[in-house]
Amino acid sequence: MIYIADVPDDDDGLDEDFPLGDGTADTEAAVECPYCGEPVVIGLDPGSGPRQEYVEDCQVCCRPWQVSVTYAADGSARVRVDASDGGWDD
Numbered sequence: 001m002i003y004i005a006d007v008p009d010d011d012d013g014l015d016e017d018f019p020l021g022d023g024t025a026d027t028e029a030a031v032e033c034p035y036c037g038e039p040v041v042i043g044l045d046p047g048s049g050p051r052q053e054y055v056e057d058c059q060v061c062c063r064p065w066q067v068s069v070t071y072a073a074d075g076s077a078r079v080r081v082d083a084s085d086g087g088w089d090d
């Protein structure tokens, strides 16, 4: 089993089981396109880790979003999408 998480020491007795990939984490999120303003439901991949950033094209206007996903300990996802050509990432 590959466990992608920032675990500095796995035998220190702490029980920080993160429910990613076991069916309890959110696998989709409703967002609003920063370009066209349309509501879009996007799929998430909990197995990719508790913090993710990637580019995904809007399903409506096909412009690229910069997507930021953060999972809470209970598996709920907070998703933010920004216009990736807005110049904040240069």
Ligand SMILES: [Zn+2]
Residues within 6 Å of the ligand: 033, 034, 035, 036, 037, 038, 058, 059, 060, 061, 062, 063
């Ligand atoms: Zn759009």
